[in-house]
Amino acid sequence: MANLDQIEDQPMEQAPLPIRDEEGHLHPDFIAAVEAAIEAEDQAALRELAGDLHEADTGDLIETLTADERPKFVRLLGDLFDYTALTETDEAVRVQLLDDLPNEVIAEGLGDLDSDDAVYILEDLDEEDQAEILGGLPYADRAQLQKALDYPEESAGRRMQTEFIAVAPFWTVGQTIDYMREAQDLPDSFYEIYVVDSSFHLLGAVALDRILRTRRDEKMTSVMTETRQAVLATEDQEEVARRFERYNLVSSAVVDENDRLVGILTVDDIVDVIQEEAEEDLRALAGVGDEEISDSVLTIAKSRLLWLVVNLGTAVLASSVISLFEGTISAMVALAVLMPIVASMGGNAGTQTMTVAVRGIATQELSARNMFRVLRREVLVSFFNGAALAVLIGLTAWGWFQNAGLGIVIAGAIIVNMLFAGLSGLLIPIALDRMKVDPAIASSVFVTTVTDVVGFFAFLGIAALWFNLPF
Amino acid sequence: MANLDQIEDQPMEQAPLPIRDEEGHLHPDFIAAVEAAIEAEDQAALRELAGDLHEADTGDLIETLTADERPKFVRLLGDLFDYTALTETDEAVRVQLLDDLPNEVIAEGLGDLDSDDAVYILEDLDEEDQAEILGGLPYADRAQLQKALDYPEESAGRRMQTEFIAVAPFWTVGQTIDYMREAQDLPDSFYEIYVVDSSFHLLGAVALDRILRTRRDEKMTSVMTETRQAVLATEDQEEVARRFERYNLVSSAVVDENDRLVGILTVDDIVDVIQEEAEEDLRALAGVGDEEISDSVLTIAKSRLLWLVVNLGTAVLASSVISLFEGTISAMVALAVLMPIVASMGGNAGTQTMTVAVRGIATQELSARNMFRVLRREVLVSFFNGAALAVLIGLTAWGWFQNAGLGIVIAGAIIVNMLFAGLSGLLIPIALDRMKVDPAIASSVFVTTVTDVVGFFAFLGIAALWFNLPF
Numbered sequence: 001m002a003n004l005d006q007i008e009d010q011p012m013e014q015a016p017l018p019i020r021d022e023e024g025h026l027h028p029d030f031i032a033a034v035e036a037a038i039e040a041e042d043q044a045a046l047r048e049l050a051g052d053l054h055e056a057d058t059g060d061l062i063e064t065l066t067a068d069e070r071p072k073f074v075r076l077l078g079d080l081f082d083y084t085a086l087t088e089t090d091e092a093v094r095v096q097l098l099d100d101l102p103n104e105v106i107a108e109g110l111g112d113l114d115s116d117d118a119v120y121i122l123e124d125l126d127e128e129d130q131a132e133i134l135g136g137l138p139y140a141d142r143a144q145l146q147k148a149l150d151y152p153e154e155s156a157g158r159r160m161q162t163e164f165i166a167v168a169p170f171w172t173v174g175q176t177i178d179y180m181r182e183a184q185d186l187p188d189s190f191y192e193i194y195v196v197d198s199s200f201h202l203l204g205a206v207a208l209d210r211i212l213r214t215r216r217d218e219k220m221t222s223v224m225t226e227t228r229q230a231v232l233a234t235e236d237q238e239e240v241a242r243r244f245e246r247y248n249l250v251s252s253a254v255v256d257e258n259d260r261l262v263g264i265l266t267v268d269d270i271v272d273v274i275q276e277e278a279e280e281d282l283r284a285l286a287g288v289g290d291e292e293i294s295d296s297v298l299t300i301a302k303s304r305l306l307w308l309v310v311n312l313g314t315a316v317l318a319s320s321v322i323s324l325f326e327g328t329i330s331a332m333v334a335l336a337v338l339m340p341i342v343a344s345m346g347g348n349a350g351t352q353t354m355t356v357a358v359r360g361i362a363t364q365e366l367s368a369r370n371m372f373r374v375l376r377r378e379v380l381v382s383f384f385n386g387a388a389l390a391v392l393i394g395l396t397a398w399g400w401f402q403n404a405g406l407g408i409v410i411a412g413a414i415i416v417n418m419l420f421a422g423l424s425g426l427l428i429p430i431a432l433d434r435m436k437v438d439p440a441i442a443s444s445v446f447v448t449t450v451t452d453v454v455g456f457f458a459f460l461g462i463a464a465l466w467f468n469l470p471f
Numbered sequence: 472m473a474n475l476d477q478i479e480d481q482p483m484e485q486a487p488l489p490i491r492d493e494e495g496h497l498h499p500d501f502i503a504a505v506e507a508a509i510e511a512e513d514q515a516a517l518r519e520l521a522g523d524l525h526e527a528d529t530g531d532l533i534e535t536l537t538a539d540e541r542p543k544f545v546r547l548l549g550d551l552f553d554y555t556a557l558t559e560t561d562e563a564v565r566v567q568l569l570d571d572l573p574n575e576v577i578a579e580g581l582g583d584l585d586s587d588d589a590v591y592i593l594e595d596l597d598e599e600d601q602a603e604i605l606g607g608l609p610y611a612d613r614a615q616l617q618k619a620l621d622y623p624e625e626s627a628g629r630r631m632q633t634e635f636i637a638v639a640p641f642w643t644v645g646q647t648i649d650y651m652r653e654a655q656d657l658p659d660s661f662y663e664i665y666v667v668d669s670s671f672h673l674l675g676a677v678a679l680d681r682i683l684r685t686r687r688d689e690k691m692t693s694v695m696t697e698t699r700q701a702v703l704a705t706e707d708q709e710e711v712a713r714r715f716e717r718y719n720l721v722s723s724a725v726v727d728e729n730d731r732l733v734g735i736l737t738v739d740d741i742v743d744v745i746q747e748e749a750e751e752d753l754r755a756l757a758g759v760g761d762e763e764i765s766d767s768v769l770t771i772a773k774s775r776l777l778w779l780v781v782n783l784g785t786a787v788l789a790s791s792v793i794s795l796f797e798g799t800i801s802a803m804v805a806l807a808v809l810m811p812i813v814a815s816m817g818g819n820a821g822t823q824t825m826t827v828a829v830r831g832i833a834t835q836e837l838s839a840r841n842m843f844r845v846l847r848r849e850v851l852v853s854f855f856n857g858a859a860l861a862v863l864i865g866l867t868a869w870g871w872f873q874n875a876g877l878g879i880v881i882a883g884a885i886i887v888n889m890l891f892a893g894l895s896g897l898l899i900p901i902a903l904d905r906m907k908v909d910p911a912i913a914s915s916v917f918v919t920t921v922t923d924v925v926g927f928f929a930f931l932g933i934a935a936l937w938f939n940l941p942f
Contacts, residue, residue: 024710025839186684190680239495247527250739272716275716279830283830293831293836300852308819322807322808326805329800334797339811352775355754356762368496374764377771380772
């Protein structure tokens with residue numbers, strides 16, 4: 001059997017296989033060894049290879065395995081499988097794997113997790129499976145998870161962890177330290193301790209380094225910082241991410257509508273949100289949804305088709321502008337050759353401005369206050385670049401068709417279209433944002449429509465006038 | 472004086488002005504009050520308004536002020552101005568403001584900062600100013616900052632903070648706590664304590680929560696985790712960011728080439744890098760460099776023009792394909808009307824695939840291992856969507872020009888171009904990455920060239936054959 005030979009070639013006992021290659025991908029030899037162990041149902045070998053991995057490595061490994069191998073992998077690892085790894089895989093992979101595992105097994109696995117990880121795994125399942133898995137958990141865990149699942153999707157309440165340490169205002173630093181030395185059920189890791197009154201209203205937070213540098217007999221209230229910034233459980237995760245980023249937070253208390261402490265958010269959850277947010281804009285501008293590399297052909301085809309059909313509308317509109325000038329083109333077919341240049345340069349320039357505007361709006365760097373300054377700048381940039389390109393393109397057209405007039409016509413059309421590109425690239429995202437439409441999703445259709453329509457119209461129109469051609 | 476009237480209208484003493492509006496922008500009333508205080512040189516009012524802000528709010532405020540107001544703002548705030556705020560502004564704003572301040576004043580301000588913030592502010596200045604400012608600092612600070620500045624740009628050594636706590640391996644938890652209670656010059660905030668041997672080789676790290684839950688007489692070595700993941704000072708910040716993200720790190724030790732502890736990185740520095748990395752891809756795909764909303768017209772125009780000129784090459788190439796078919800277009804001018812549709816649909820589909828591929832490469836989700844699976848999927852997606860669009864566009868063309876043949880021709884061209892779009896959208900980024908060229912920067916020029924050239928060639932070529940037209 002080829003797979004086993006391969007393993008015997010490696011001096012496995014002496015030096016453990018490297019998990020990742022220099023580029024940071026999982027190492028092919030490591031994957032091969034894992035797959036061989038799964039195929040041979042060699043539990044001991046698999047537990048040796050993958051029983052002690054970081055959850056992120058396990059997550060990547062699961063994504064790399066085939067759909068058939070994944071449940072076998074979890075089954076063979078048994079109690080060494082850390083379900084946190086499922087928070088590190090694509091949604092499609094996670095849902096498929098969970099479908100293949102019995103709900104009792106999942107319930108047992110989720111019991112050990114922090115609540116935020118358990119919720120993250122549960123939230124993509126259908127309600128029936130959710131209920132069955134929750135039913136298999138101890139009452140206290142179940143109630144906590146159910147409460148988190150009741151918060152809206154993508155809210156702070158969904159992302160928060162309900163394990164935290166809160167002490168009474170009259171406690172001293174020494175009492176707090178003693179409590180932590182003795183308590184059995186502390187969270188896995190934490191960065192702050194919270195001070196709450198008897199009805200769990202949040203009074204303040206104390207960073208751990210603060211506790212360590214303070215004398216034992218100081219009151220917790222005297223070292224706590226009042227949290228101006230407590231997050232509401234119903235708040236949208238993007239809002240929260242922006243605040244973490246702006247104020248360099250590492251963790252934050254989450255309170256309910258009565259200002260009672262219900263959970264905490266830590267920066268590692270937020271890092272994913274920040275990354276997603278920037279990536280969402282990129283995908284939205286290119287017309288791809290939140291598809292993942294493991295999604296099926298049909299899912300992807302459908303989500304992309306919608307965007308293509310919308311763009312078809314744009315293209316047909318541009319074509320109908322051209323059709324106004326059929327007579328002009330018949331009389332001078334060189335116009336048909338050159339017209340895509342005008343539209344394409346406008347499209348590129350418009351996309352440049354639009355990209356900057358969309359990110360400026362998302363990061364709040366572009367606001368009503370500096371809008372006019374930015375608008376003035378975009379007009380000047382469009383004018384400079386339009387003039388430079390007009391000279392370049394005008395000379396090219398002149399040389400190509402040995403027709404100076406054609407050079408002048410295309411130069412004029414370029415200047416006009418570049419101005420419209422700059423204006424629409426800035427004003428369309430701003431207008432959409434004012435109308436509460438996400439500018440990342442809708443801008444590029446409108447901007448391309450403007451630059452195509454104006455490009456063809458300006459070029460063919462100026463040509464018809466200049467050369468006195470029929471329409 | 473209008474400005475003062477405006478302030479008197481506000482019941483300032485009773486309730487402090489809100490700093491931000493509901494959308495998270497700085498509040499216009501707050502900005503107006505600050506500007507009035509600057510204009511009136513009312514130091515007391517300004518210190519009251521802005522002396523106690525978070526550095527992030529001060530940074531945003533500085534960006535909002537005019538170039539003239541900024542140095543006055545810093546001067547009036549005096550010792551209440553926290554230079555950390557400069558790490559929260561755009562580079563252009565920071566450099567301009569630092570140019571307007573005397574170097575002695577800057578040196579005094581930087582003396583209070585953590586080393587990572589001081590380096591961040593210094594690194595954009597020219598060498599002469601750097602040397603003068605460093606000369607105004609105490610010897611120890613100067614040596615530390617100089618060492619950090621000697622590391623390459625965008626390396627871990629540049630981003631790290633040299634303030635950290637390291638203890639000897641024989642120390643107990645109790646000794647460590649006592650040391651922290653008494654030491655005067657601890658870092659502002661920290662999450663881990665490091666264990667080093669007598670020559671400062673890194674042995675391990677102890678998270679603060681671990682210290683708090685351990686008995687005083689335990690040895691630090693018995694609670695430390697060996698750091699598999701120490702960052703090399705020369706390592707690129709993007710590599711480091713990927714590791715923080717993958718392993719959910721909050722802080723990490725930084726070591727030199729001899730494995731000696733030289734600094735630490737915390738997640739708040741890394742969050743900015745993660746954000747920049749995702750945003751860089753977005754900008755690169757749209758052909759805008761790392762321009763900032765406060766850059767000058769000329770800087771921006773120049774950086775965007777390069778991209779536009781490169782794209783002009785693409786457009787001219789596409790036009791020369793059209794010029795091969797001048798005879799064909801003369802004979803049937805409807806082809807000129809419809810041809811942009813074929814090129815544009817291909818361009819959109821290619822951009823979709825390319826965007827997914829570029830991000831897949833950046834996040835390492837797309838690798839040699841799943842390349843063929845993804846390729847197969849892209850071909851199928853292109854075929855499905857190509858077929859759907861071919862029907863839609865074919866019927867449109869037929870109805871529009873009352874010519875069934877024209878519908879068949881454009882449908883065929885769409886199917887061909889969609890296949891090329893899918894293939895080039897995936898294979899071009901992968902090929903560029905193999906050749907060590909950043910796929911985000913170069914892909915879109917090549918992909919658009921393919922979809923334009925193939926689009927025009929397929930449509931006009933098929934038409935010439937089908938209708939038996941001249942070339």
